[in-house]
Amino acid sequence: MVVNKRLYTVLLSVIVLAGFLATSLIGYFFAKDSLTDRLQHEMLPLTSDNIYSEIQRDLLQPLLISSLMANDVFVYDWVNGGEQDASKMTSYLAQIQKKYNTITAFFVSESSRLYYHPSGVLKKIKTNTKEDAWYFQAKSSQQPYVINIDRDTADKQRLSIFVNYRIEDKAGNFIGVIGVGLSLQTVVELIENYQKRYGREIYFVNRQGDVMLQSSQYNPELHIQNKASLDRAFLQILTSPSASLSLKASNGSMLYINSRLVPEFDWYLIVEQVNDPSSERIETALLINMSVTLIISVVVLLLAHVALRGYHGKLETMATQDKLTGTTSRQVFEFYFKQAVARSKRRDDPLSLVLVDIDLFKKINDNYGHQAGDRVLARVAHLIKSHVREEDIVCRWGGEEFLLMLSGCDMADAYDITEVIRSAVADLRIPFNKEVVNITLSAGIAQMQTGESLGQVIERADLHLYQAKNAGRNCIKPDKAENE
Numbered sequence: 001m002v003v004n005k006r007l008y009t010v011l012l013s014v015i016v017l018a019g020f021l022a023t024s025l026i027g028y029f030f031a032k033d034s035l036t037d038r039l040q041h042e043m044l045p046l047t048s049d050n051i052y053s054e055i056q057r058d059l060l061q062p063l064l065i066s067s068l069m070a071n072d073v074f075v076y077d078w079v080n081g082g083e084q085d086a087s088k089m090t091s092y093l094a095q096i097q098k099k100y101n102t103i104t105a106f107f108v109s110e111s112s113r114l115y116y117h118p119s120g121v122l123k124k125i126k127t128n129t130k131e132d133a134w135y136f137q138a139k140s141s142q143q144p145y146v147i148n149i150d151r152d153t154a155d156k157q158r159l160s161i162f163v164n165y166r167i168e169d170k171a172g173n174f175i176g177v178i179g180v181g182l183s184l185q186t187v188v189e190l191i192e193n194y195q196k197r198y199g200r201e202i203y204f205v206n207r208q209g210d211v212m213l214q215s216s217q218y219n220p221e222l223h224i225q226n227k228a229s230l231d232r233a234f235l236q237i238l239t240s241p242s243a244s245l246s247l248k249a250s251n252g253s254m255l256y257i258n259s260r261l262v263p264e265f266d267w268y269l270i271v272e273q274v275n276d277p278s279s280e281r282i283e284t285a286l287l288i289n290m291s292v293t294l295i296i297s298v299v300v301l302l303l304a305h306v307a308l309r310g311y312h313g314k315l316e317t318m319a320t321q322d323k324l325t326g327t328t329s330r331q332v333f334e335f336y337f338k339q340a341v342a343r344s345k346r347r348d349d350p351l352s353l354v355l356v357d358i359d360l361f362k363k364i365n366d367n368y369g370h371q372a373g374d375r376v377l378a379r380v381a382h383l384i385k386s387h388v389r390e391e392d393i394v395c396r397w398g399g400e401e402f403l404l405m406l407s408g409c410d411m412a413d414a415y416d417i418t419e420v421i422r423s424a425v426a427d428l429r430i431p432f433n434k435e436v437v438n439i440t441l442s443a444g445i446a447q448m449q450t451g452e453s454l455g456q457v458i459e460r461a462d463l464h465l466y467q468a469k470n471a472g473r474n475c476i477k478p479d480k481a482e483n484e
Contacts, residue, residue: 021293041244044200044258048242048271051194051202052262058186059147059163059264065100066145066165066179075107075167079175083112086121094118096180103160104152104181108135110174115153122153138164138177145179147264149212152181159184161265184213191215201272204265209234212267222274225250233257237268249274322396324374325381333395333403337454340393340407344448351448352414354404355461356384356421359440359473361400372432373400376439379430387421403458411447411478418443418476426474440474447479 069075078089093105097118107116113125125132131151138146145165152158161182167175191202195215203214209231211218223230229247237243242260249255258271320332328336344351358364358380365373377400384402385394397403406414422441430437444464448457464477471477 017294023293044256044271044273045242045244045260047194047198047200047202048258048260048269051190051269051271052260054190055187055262055264058190059161059182061100062102062161062163062180062182063145065096065102066163069096069105069107069178069180070144070165070167075178076169076175079109079111079167080169083109083114086114086116089116090118090120100180102180103158103183104154105179106153106162106181107178108176110139110176117154119154134162134164135177138166139174141166149184149265149267161187187213188215199273201270201274203270203272204262204267205234205238205270206267207238209238222249222255226255229255237270322381325377325396327381327385327402328393328395330395330397333393333397333405334454336393337405340405341448344407347408349408350410350413352406352409352411352445353448353457353461354406354414354418354443354445355397355458355465356402356404356418356441356443357465357469358400359442359469361439364437364439368432368435368437372430372437375432376430376437379428380425380439380441383424383428384421387424388417403461411445414445414447415476415478418445422474422476442468442473443476444468445476445478 074092078092083089089107093107093116096102096105105118108114108125109116115122115125125135127136131153134146134148134150137148145163147161147163149159149161152160161184163179163182164177165179167178169175191213192215194200194202195217201215201218203218204212206212226247226249229249233245233247236245237257237259240259242258244256244258246254246256253274256273259268261267262269320329321327322329340351343349358376361373361376364376377396381394381396381402384404388394388404388406391407393405395403395405404418406417409417422443425439425441428439430439442465444461444467446457446460446464460479464479468475468477
């Protein structure tokens with residue numbers, strides 16, 4: 001029984017702990033996967049969309065200015081007049097630059113291929129020169145304008161965003177390209193702002209994967225250390241207008257990357273984050289949760305152990321004791337008998353059984369009711385137990401029958417003990433409903449013989465009890481052969 005109790009406790013502990021841990025881990029992995037998916041497919045793309053929207057917003061004014069310039073009557077008239085006075089065009093461009101605070105303004109005439117600038121005529125556009133490819137791209141474009149990022153013709157050290165607006169006359173003939181330049185510093189400030197706000201790496205790469213524009217917090221070491229992995233990732237990025245992916249860095253961190261093509265620049269906007277701050281909070285929450293789980297599990301198990309022990313004790317009492325009399329139940333008597341027989345054999349001690357019956361018990365129930373009968377049974381049981389030794393067993397064998405197992409007692413000793421009990425019961429007075437109930441006992445004794453079974457010994461004791469009843473009750477009958 002002790003082994004079973006321990007086994008149940010261990011099993012309960014394992015089940016409770018496994019249940020709590022499984023719940024915590026399932027919740028952790030579900031939350032982590034959910035947040036990772038949200039970061040990769042919602043948060044990073046949202047940052048990318050916001051940056052792109054702000055870039056487009058910043059391009060609206062240069063586009064509007066360039067559109068106004070392309071439709072300005074002055075430009076048409078001056079070109080149709082044969083571009084006679086270059087100072088008029090340079091003065092016009094200077095006014096545009098000053099009025100709208102652009103970093104540059106320009107005009108390239110198709111007829112002369114001259115590049116006009118607020119500071120004068122800077123050069124002549126050449127067909128086979130790489131740095132002039134932007135002009136021919138705008139000329140052949142089907143769109144009214146082309147935006148590109150290039151070195152400023154007036155300042156080769158400066159990288160600027162140019163709006164190249166096509167000019168056509170009323171007949172649809174191409175006249176030239178006019179427009180303004182926007183400083184890339186505006187985009188850099190935008191990147192810096194988002195970098196500080198979200199703590200994410202933001203930069204632009206060209207179609208070859210070269211970093212073209214980045215924040216002051218850009219970390220080249222991370223990209224150098226993970227070059228092989230990033231090369232594979234960029235192969236996927238550069239073949240798709242947009243992509244979301246993740247990869248494991250060499251230091252064990254997770255690198256989340258979102259990309260989108262910015263067609264105005266022909267660059268890819270990259271939003272990158274190392275690890276997910278939410279994941280770190282979830283891991284902290286997991287540790288706290290598991291600690292709380294462990295504490296709760298211990299408390300639950302302690303309470304369960306106490307409850308189980310109490311419940312098990314009650315079950316044992318119910319299984320081993322008669323509820324009314326508190327004597328040993330018939331179900332476990334055989335177990336105690338086997339123990340007593342084994343002990344008797346080891347010590348070579350006698351073992352006697354006494355079968356006791358309350359005389360005329362049916363009349364007590366009939367005359368006074370079952371409550372009186374129950375009170376009589378309880379009082380008699382208490383009296384019997386008070387006159388036997390601790391190692392002796394008192395069992396309620398039937399309705400009003402008790403079976404006594406007296407270890408180390410021969411027939412004479414058993415008779416003496418039984419006589420004391422019989423005499424005490426005969427002197428017992430039990431009040432009930434202003435009346436006194438008098439009771440007596442009859443008993444049969446049998447000493448166990450070698451090789452006898454429990455049934456055989458009880459059969460002989462029952463025979464002697466029957467003899468005591470026939471002899472007038474309130475007496476004891478031992479086996480004569482044994483008594484002689």
